[in-house]
Amino acid sequence: xxxxxxxxxxxEFPFDPLSAEFARNPYAGYEKLRQRDGLSxxxxxxxxxxxxxxxxxxxxxxxxxxxxLDGIASAEELxxxxxxxxxxxxxYHERFVQTNLLESDGPVHDRLRRQxxxxxxxxxxxxxxxxxQDYVDGLVDTLxxxxxxxxxxxxxxxxxxxxxxxxxxxxxxDCPKLRVWSENIVQYFDIDRTxxxxxxxxxxxxxxxxxxxxxxxxxxxxxxxxxISRMLEAERDGGFTGDEFIATCMxxxxxxxxxxxxxxxxxxxxxxxxxxxxxxxxxxxALITTGVxxxxxxxxxxxxxxxxxxxxxxxxxxxxxxGTKFGLLYGSANxxxxxxxxxDLFDVGRKPNRHIAFGGGAHxxxxxxxxxxxxxxxxxxxxxxxxxxxxxxxxxxKRGLQARGPKSLRIAFTPA
Numbered sequence: 001x002x003x004x005x006x007x008x009x010x011x012e013f014p015f016d017p018l019s020a021e022f023a024r025n026p027y028a029g030y031e032k033l034r035q036r037d038g039l040s041x042x043x044x045x046x047x048x049x050x051x052x053x054x055x056x057x058x059x060x061x062x063x064x065x066x067x068x069l070d071g072i073a074s075a076e077e078l079x080x081x082x083x084x085x086x087x088x089x090x091x092y093h094e095r096f097v098q099t100n101l102l103e104s105d106g107p108v109h110d111r112l113r114r115q116x117x118x119x120x121x122x123x124x125x126x127x128x129x130x131x132x133q134d135y136v137d138g139l140v141d142t143l144x145x146x147x148x149x150x151x152x153x154x155x156x157x158x159x160x161x162x163x164x165x166x167x168x169x170x171x172x173x174d175c176p177k178l179r180v181w182s183e184n185i186v187q188y189f190d191i192d193r194t195x196x197x198x199x200x201x202x203x204x205x206x207x208x209x210x211x212x213x214x215x216x217x218x219x220x221x222x223x224x225x226x227x228i229s230r231m232l233e234a235e236r237d238g239g240f241t242g243d244e245f246i247a248t249c250m251x252x253x254x255x256x257x258x259x260x261x262x263x264x265x266x267x268x269x270x271x272x273x274x275x276x277x278x279x280x281x282x283x284x285x286a287l288i289t290t291g292v293x294x295x296x297x298x299x300x301x302x303x304x305x306x307x308x309x310x311x312x313x314x315x316x317x318x319x320x321x322x323g324t325k326f327g328l329l330y331g332s333a334n335x336x337x338x339x340x341x342x343x344d345l346f347d348v349g350r351k352p353n354r355h356i357a358f359g360g361g362a363h364x365x366x367x368x369x370x371x372x373x374x375x376x377x378x379x380x381x382x383x384x385x386x387x388x389x390x391x392x393x394x395x396x397x398k399r400g401l402q403a404r405g406p407k408s409l410r411i412a413f414t415p416a
Contacts, residue, residue: 013040013041013042013043013044014029014032014033014040015029015032016027017044017190017191017399017400017401018191018192018399018400019325019399020399022399023396023397023398024397026303026331026404027312027332027335027344030051030329030331030332030335031332031335033049033051033332034051034052034129034332034336037056037193037224037316038315038316038317038318039082039315039316039318039326042327044191045191045325045327045401046084046151046325047306047325047326047327048324048325048326048327049289049326049327049329050326050327050328050329050333051329051332051336051412052332052333052336053333053334053336053338053339053340053356054184054339055264055315055316055333056328056329056330056332056333056356057333057356057360059130059307059326059328060305060328060356060359060360060361060363061360061361062307062345062361063361063362064309064310064311064313065307065308065309065310065326065361066105066106066307066308066309066310067102067103067104067105067306067307067308067363068104068105068308069081069101069107069308069323070104070105071105071310072308072310072323073323083130085193086193086195086356087193089271090198090201090202090205090211091202092202092205092206093185093188093201093202093205095209095247096208096209096243096246096247096250097185097201097205097247099243099247100112100247100248100250101113101116101247101248101250101251101366102251102363105362109161109362109363110362111239112239112240112244112248113362113366114239114337115231115234115240115248116227116231116252116366117249117366119167119230120366120367120369120370121229121369122369125369125370125373126373127271128163128373128404129373129377131163131166132163132373132374132377133377133381135159135162136159136377136378136381137381139155139159140155140381140382140385141159143155144385144386145415147412147413147414147415148392148410148411148412148413149410149411149413150408150410150411151264151265151268151408151409151410151411152261152264152265152406152408153408155378156261156264156265156268156378156409157179157257157261158377159260159264159374160178160257160260160261160264160371160374161175161176161178161182161241161253161257161261162175163370163374164252164253164255164257164367164370165253166226167226167227167370168226168227168228168249169215169219169224169226169228169229169255169382170215170253174211177211178208178211178253178257179257180204181204181205181207181208181211182204182208182253182254182257182258183258184200184201184203184204185201185204185205185208185254186254186258186402186403187200187201187336188200188201189212189402190400190401190402190403191400191401192252192400208220208250208253209246209250212246212249212250213246215228216228216232216245216246216249219232220232224333227252227325228249231245231249232245233247234338243252252366252367255365255366255367258301258403259301259302259371259403260301260374260375261405262301262398262403262404262405262406263295263296263299263300263301263357263371263375263405264374264375264378265395265405265406265407265409266295266298266299266301266397266404266406267295267298267299267375267379268280268379268389268409268411269299269391269395269406269409270294270298270299270346271346271348271379271389272389272390272391273346273391274345274346275348277291277347277348278389280348281348281379281383282348282383285380285383285384286308286378287348287349288379288380289372289376290348290349290350290353291348291349291358291379292372292375292376292379293350293353293355293372294346294348294350294353295360295375296334296345296355296357296372297333297334297340297350297353297357298335298346298353299331299404299405300330300331300334300355300357300404301357301403301404301405302330302357302402302403302404303329303330303331303332303401303402303403303404304327304328304329304330304331304401304402305327305328305330305359305363306325306326306327306328307324307325307326307328308323308324308325309322309324309326310322313328326378328359330357330359331358331404333356334355334356334357336342339354340353382413384416385415385416386413386414386415386416387413387414387415387416388414389412389413389414390410390411390412390413391409391410392410392412393410393413395407395408395410396408
């Protein structure tokens with residue numbers, strides 16, 4: 001499809017998402033984008049980028065903006081687009097990753113979301129608090145006498161996946177390999193889609209799907225008190241097809257891993273970069289709720305999402321034809337001084353904090369309540385059980401446009 005605007009210049013893009021400089025500090029480049037009029041074209045993704053808070057919010061909540069080109073492009077056009085993006089010849093990836101709740105729109109999206117929404121509502125998530133607290137306490141027990149850990153590898157990466165795994169019905173001992181599969185799938189969403197990375201993503205998709213197919217079969221034989229067993233009831237009532245069932249489970253598990261791990265790491269880093277805010281949170285633990293929201297705003301773990309327009313649209317004085325791809329830079333919008341006072345200041349008590357790290361509209365993040373509860377419990381527990389926490393060395397952040405978080409985070413601490 002023609003994804004070029006009818007007017008508007010294609011200026012040189014002000015940053016390279018794969019560079020070490022961008023990984024260290026993407027916000028200088030984001031600021032340059034926000035200073036431009038209208039949208040900016042990014043050729044590597046063939047996408048028009050929205051970087052200001054008002055623009056991103058307007059697109060995220062516009063029901064004429066969708067995630068998928070289904071119903072907009074013909075089958076031949078869709079295949080051509082997939083080939084251009086090296087998104088083809090991946091049977092398991094196409095079947096279970098490229099087609100799911102996140103990548104659907106309209107009645108299909110509404111039907112799929114309706115099957116699982118109640119399990120992620122605030123009241124349902126609140127009932128998990130004791131289980132999460134017990135798991136975090138047990139994990140901290142194994143680490144507290146060490147005095148020095150990699151906060152990501154030793155702690156953060158173990159909690160979200162195990163929690164969502166327990167909710168879904170995955171045995172604890174299997175959760176580590178689900179994290180590896182999730183990371184190997186997600187790495188292919190970014191710009192550098194090499195053949196090697198493509199094969200890694202397809203292999204992970206196949207192994208993940210086959211695992212879930214076997215787990216589902218176990219629950220058919222012997223239902224348990226878990227989400228998979230409840231989803232089987234929805235499938236019998238016509239809420240899922242067989243493939244949709246597996247794709248939904250895979251999406252829930254993938255989403256339960258990476259982004260929460262990333263924001264746990266960047267959130268801890270922010271507290272250590274702003275020691276006054278760490279002391280403030282220690283002095284008033286009730287600030288944890290606003291503090292966690294500020295972690296999502298300050299370093300949005302999923303800085304970029306795309307949309308397509310279903311109707312010709314005028315934006316910033318320019319007209320964009322149907323099927324134009326737009327990039328919503330949540331990471332930039334959440335640092336926009338037009339929307340936030342002192343946006344580069346980390347403030348654990350920030351109010352109001354209308355960040356859009358969870359997106360907006362029909363695709364507002366389903367797991368936001370669970371992610372925030374995980375974080376509240378983890379940080380509250382650590383501040384209670386560690387009398388001091390210090391950064392050992394500056395972390396290296398992931399490269400790319402799709403995810404934001406440190407690869408590791410070495411910290412030293414004194415047990416309380």
